[in-house]
Amino acid sequence: MDESCEVWLTPELLLTTAVSDPSDFAIQIQAADGTPVPNPISTPWLDQPLTVTVTQLSSGNACWTTVTAHDALKPTLVACPALEVACDVVPDTLPFPQAVDNCDGEPAVTLELIQTLQPDICAGTVELVRVFSATDFSGNVSDTCQQLIRVLYPPLPIFPADVSWTCETYQADPQVVEPAASGEVQVHAGGYCPYTVSWSDETVAQCGNTFRILRTWTVMDWCSGQVITSGLNGTDNTQLIKIVDNTPPQITPPAFELVADQQGANGCVSQGFVPPAVVTDCQQGVSIQVFTPVGELIYANGVDGSAGGQVPPPGLPLGTHPITWLAIDACGNVAAQTVEVEVHDLTPPVAVCDAVTEVTLSQDGTAHVPAAAFDDGSHDDCCIDHFEARRLTDACGDSSSVAFGPDVVFCCADATAGMQTVVVRVYDCDGNFNDCMALVEVTDKMLPVVHSCPADTTITCDYYFDALDAPLQTGDLTVLLPFGFPDVEDNCLTGVAGATFSVDVDNCGAGTIERSWYITDPSGNGPVVCAQTIYVEHVSDFVVEFPADYVGQCGDTLP
Template sequence: RDATAGPNASFGTLDFRRTFTNNTSGNVTALRFRIVDLSTFPTAGAGDADLRALSSSAVGVSTAGGPVTVQGTTLDTPPAQAIGGGVNSSLAAGTVKLGTPLAPGASVNLRFLFGVEQTGDYDIAFVLEASPGSSGKDIWKLSGHTETGGHTDGGCNEPPVANAGPDQTVECSNGQASVTLDGSASTDPDGDTPLTFDWSEGATPLGSGQMLVVSLPNGPHTITLTVTDPSGASSQDTVNINVVDTQAPIVTDPPDVTVSTGPGASSCGTVVSDAQLGTATATDGCEGSLAVTRTGVPAGNFFPVGTTVVTYSATDAAGHTGTATQNVTVIDNTPPVVTPPANIVTSAAPNSCSASVNPGTASVSDNCAGSTVVGVRSDSQPLNAPYPVGTTTITWTATDANGNTASANQTVTVEDNQAPTVTSSVAVTTMGPPFNHAMINIGLAAIASDSCPGLGPLQVQVYSDEDDGTGNHSPDAMDIGLGTLKLRRERDGGGDGRVYLVVVMATDASGNIAASCKTVTVPSSNSGSAHASVAAQASAAAAFCSANNGAAPSGYFVVGP
């Protein structure tokens, strides 16, 4: 070791530090130290160092840690000795008193300051012992050269104090966690630099450096930090790193699905295939991709009308479960099927323009339950009200539980088969002599009625058993109409008299025709037999006309314009 001039005159200073361990069987309360000259020079010639304690006040002893405190020191006068006297000789000696006994096996760090009187080489030993000749003895040998300046011997080196930082709990990501190990709080009592930092987990090295970023798998980890100073002294500290998974997996469900039952469906739902449903995925911050479980799909993938919720779930190794839901909506757009009752054809009731009809009820079928059917007449009357002559349409409309509708029609036809009633009369029934060919207003009157509205105007038709061409004048009927009809007073002089057949006809809106038949006679003469003969002819003609709804018998001609 080298020593250089210190503050005390020409003395150099040797700063000597050592750790003493009590390897005796008893407590130690004081330590004796000696500086021993190991040189073999016969004399202390020029160039050899003269090493001695500086003075009583200059001998400094201190502790750095350890279980004892130093109460003080005394400087003994070294005994006379020959130079090169070996370990039993003393260049300097003293006693260190310990305030607390040093138990067997315990250690204490001590510091000693010695003066060097001149420059030169030295070869010495430092003896620290429990008592002279004691087995509790530590001997250190050192050699060096004294120079100007100062020198500190590092013999009593204190190890660094490792500090691995506080325990950490870190969230797992993709099966790992990036963790920063921080040993910056570590210290060295001696201020030694540089310090080295080594991190390990068990027997596995993790890396070096005061700060180290490592990737750790999920679970607990005990990490050891070893801090070493330049002299090789080291200490360790551990830090607990717990890599945890506290987050549930993230489940991504497929898009919602909307389908329809479609036309002609017979079931209240439809099959939605797995391909239509799609596939859910699940990822976990610690484990990555996870298997997905699906629930809520009906048997056979047959989804009923409405919305069914399908749930997708995934569970990670930590027991956290994530879920997502998908809505599968089935819309019923299938209209019901309506079957109306059979069409009805009937006749109006006697003397009525309507008929009482039971139309029945339409039947309805649908893929879903809950359909209703309603019938509405085209004349807006209740279904059980009398049906008028003509055709009434009933529209049967079915509405299912989901608002789909369908319609079908039924017709109810009431026929008017009843002819009108017509009554006629003439004021002149016989035109006797003189047969002067005059046109006579016969005073035709008539009245008609019908059960139904829409009776047309009365029609008058004149027939005669003698044609217009018979006789000297024509036409034989004029101003044909009610109240105005004129007939000619004329007959074939060689005949058996003349019969005019006056037919008044009424036609209703349904085409039914009724006729009233009246006769006006022109006898061949004014004799009773002539009157009787022509009256018989007239009666037969009227009877035929009435029986045949206004038709004239054979041999009768239409007369008039």
């Protein structure tokens, strides 16, 4: 195979006789399985037996032979440049030189040996020689090349800077104080380097559970026998690692309400229990104080507010009040949180009703009674706000009377229906309520009032005998209606019953008719009397005419 990993088969190469005209010959190449092989032969057909047939075109004569293409060219190492490396570099890990070959795209490069020329780093450098060879896939081996390696004396180390961690970070991962997280010395060690590294810690407690670590790094230069205390960039071999707490505690106040449970000088108050807040901090010993408008809590544990406490005397009145939590950790970090807390009255009042209440109807036949009128000493630990009442049944045609309202209405129907039951609801100032029942006796004490009676009047005996006598004989009083009716007013009376009458008229048509009304309302108020006299006069307005004188004969009939 040539430099391009190809070989061109020609008649001259294949035939044993001289060839005068190469163009008179055709060459056919086949693999062992009969696959046609192009000419020139290339890498895919390397080292494979191929059958080659040569045919003379002019005569048609042909012959064949077996051909195997081989690569006899060895690979070449491109270059082995000298290298300067750090003292902690392992020579075997350095990059190998590159090799090229006519057929193999990646000849194998082999490190044959490493030879030490100058082994002492304390002299300034260590010198090594690496010897390489390359082999292609046909087994051809290149010439060797030698690479000079100069191992340099290391520079001064760089010591880690001081570092601070919060106590929250340290509690989450205590390994943060280790060199992997807090910093290591940047130094060349191992290999041919003359440095060894170690460290020691001194721990100093601070406030609470915070602390400091004084870490001393020891870098020994075995060439000089000295401990290196100053490094590059002005660093020194002492590192300060601090665990600090600069964060105030986190306060989460509880959700709660206070219930009025005491009677104070100006109403009910609460000296109830205030539950503890949730306080988080990286410190264990957090002092908690809780303040109210009437003073600091009386703590349940006798020390601080971590377990909650009672509102101190005189207590908190009804309403909204600020409660403040103050938390101080062991490092003096302070946090405060204030919430508004509502003091409620959850105890309903004691409702006390009159056993029996008498209600008198007014002039319009009704009585509007305020709900508070039925109270007989209702009381509450805090305060009474208002009263409402309702009827148990409706007797007045008003369906709203059976719903609670500021007053109750009674009517004339109640005055004759016996005792009425009223439900009284007592509300305190926080909306709590309680009920009691009262019996109500509704009375009507107003007499009917007669504004006018029919006036006395006079009729003739003719009118009496023509229009009144016969009906009155049968008790028909309607004939007297034209003579008037009393004008009567009463709060519960809806009409006036018929009058009584008496007739005293002689045969001559002279006399009187007496009409009387005795008015009593449904509650029995009365009677109120109204009377009328109808005078019947005898009238003599007739004329007597006597007949004329008469002279007749004996035997005449008198006219």
